[in-house]
Amino acid sequence: MNETEIIRRAQDGDMAAFEQLVQTYEKRVLITAAQICRNQQDAEDVTQDVFLSVYRNIRTFRFEASFYSWIYRITMNTAFNHTRQRKYHEFLTNDEDEDRYIDVSEEDSTDFSEQTDFQAVFEGALKKLSEKQRTVFIMRYLQHLKIKEISTILAVGEGTVKKYLFRAQEKLQNQLKPFKNQLLED
Amino acid sequence: MKCRQCEDILLNYDYEEIPEKIKKEIEAHLSRCIRCAEIWENQQILSKAIKSLPEVSIDEDHIPTLHANIMNSIHREMFRESTQHSRFHVPAGTFRYVAVAVATLAIGIVLGNFIGGPGSTGSVDTPLASANFNELLKNQSLTDIRIEQVDHTTGELVISAARKDNLTLTGNISDPEIQKVLAYALVSDQNPGTRLRSVKLMEGVTTSDAIQQALISSVLNDENQGVRQRALRALAQYPINDDLRNTYLNVISNDPSPALRIEAIQILMQDEDPGTRTAVLNASEEEKNETIQDIVKRFYQEPGQSLEK
Structure with a gap:
């Protein structure tokens, strides 16, 4: 049975077919979610929510894009919602260590030295991107997708993807300026 | 090579992926184009920065448990759907009238009243203030309920709905009969936008039993998370x-x-x-x-x- 047939059966309420789809895609969804959430527990919660959403909406899938693109888009949206909620609850519970992410712009850049945690700066800078910029940046550089693939998955033009990518790069570069020489030398 | 081609390649590929022949063309272009050279340098910085991030690894041993959790949540969803459908969903086709009767009975219970009496097909488009909600239904269901206008200062509102004929109701949120229409919309209307607007209007009402019951039903049964969440917040006022x-x-x-x-x-x-x-x-x-x-x-x-x- 090919995938189209399996999807059609799942659309008709065949749970065995739906479970087959879960089996095919759960690992890929988990990895994608982990790249955004940066930890396994959150990624597992997201994966669970993704498949619940797939179950609720599978009848609306019209075979206009690949099934993976469709699931991928749901995964990105769910993962970002999850990180948004997490941020809100961290705020509520004061769990976030505010010193963890260092804002370069608020520091005297001349003071930057080896002891500054570069990874923390970079992760902090990534978190400061707008959601759209972060999405395309992650898709392009962490998930190694091509501009065309990103454009198909997000259902926006290639020009728009490039625009977000350029803006993301611009912002990140500003934050990474103090490390420029160090990075180019390595 | 033109700037645009160079930019496209740099944006689309990791440097190692670029074929040698094209790499040479790019290098030649970069040696004479400051703008593209700058893009290239920035790309290198980012690429190194990205490589410095700790690899996100997943523990594959968790996948069977994750799979079981996914399937459990879906079975729970199926159960929720089945209970919701038997109470509120009105499917098209042969079973429509049976379902309407079940739904109407359920709403009647929710509102604390049984809806009875022979059907009337007359149009209602005047103020509801003194009308009776049960009279309004007359053994029929309201569909496609829309909250057309709301004056948040006075609480005056206009609701339209389809019965066998079209229906427009005007009234005030403080009117218990209008509250019943909103409660009905919340538990029975298929449009999540209408359900959400109904909940929002209910937020200021904390004395209506019909509304409280409808909010409970919505929190437990609505398939839309936004509606459930808003209903939960409205309920928290009681x-x-x-x-x-x-x-x-x-x-x-x-x-x-x-x-x-x-x-x-x-x-x-x-x-x-x-x-x-x-x-x-x-x-x-x-x-x-x-x-x-x-x-x-x-x-x-x-x-x-x-x-x-």
Whole structure:
């Protein structure tokens, strides 16, 4: 049975077919979610929510894009919602260590030295991107997708993807300026 | 090579992926184009920065448990759907009239009234203020309910709906009959936008039993998370009683959304009933979400600590 047939059966309420789809895609969804959430527990919660959403909406899938693109888009949206909620609850519970992410712009850049945690700066800078910029940046550089693939998955033009990518790069570069020489030398 | 081609290649490929022949062309272009050279340098910086990030690895041993959790949540959803359909969903086709009768009966129970009497096909487009909601239904269901206009200052509103004929109602949110229409819309209308608007209007009403019952039904049954969440917040305005406590506990143990589970826990934190602490701990016994586990632990297992530091 090919995938189209399996999807059609799942659309008709065949749970065995739906479970087959879960089996095919759960690992890929988990990895994608982990790249955004940066930890396994959150990624597992997201994966669970993704498949619940797939179950609720599978009848609306019209075979206009690949099934993976469709699931991928749901995964990105769910993962970002999850990180948004997490941020809100961290705020509520004061769990976030505010010193963890260092804002370069608020520091005297001349003071930057080896002891500054570069990874923390970079992760902090990534978190400061707008959601759209972060999405395309992650898709392009962490998930190694091509501009065309990103454009198909997000259902926006290639020009728009490039625009977000350029803006993301611009912002990140500003934050990474103090490390420029160090990075180019390595 | 033109700037645009160069830019496209640099944006689309990691440098190692670029074929040697094209690499040479790019290098030649970069040696004479400052703008592209700058883009290239920036790309290199970012590429090195990205490589410095710790690799996100997943523990594949967790996948079978994850799979079981996914399938469990889907079976729970199927159960929720089946109970919701038998009460409120009106399918098209042969079973429509049976379903309408079931739905109408259910709504009648929700509103604390049985709807009866022979059907009338007359049009109603005048103020509802003094009309009777049961008269309005006359053994029919209202569909496609829309909240057309709201004056938030005075509470005046206009609602349209389809019966066998078209219907327009005008009235005030303080009118119990209008409240019943909104309650009906919340538990029975297929359009989540209408259900959400109904909930929003209900937020200021804390004295109506019809609305309270409709909100409970929505929190437990609505398929749309946004509607459930808003209904939960509206419900939080009512003083906690046994019905509400059970509703919140039900959310904590069954709602698929962690955000709703957290809100339900936060509502119950205000409850001074001595049994609540144990009930919340029991309801969240199978909780997998770490944030929620932590909230429950901090508030209930280590009494004396509040979320708000």
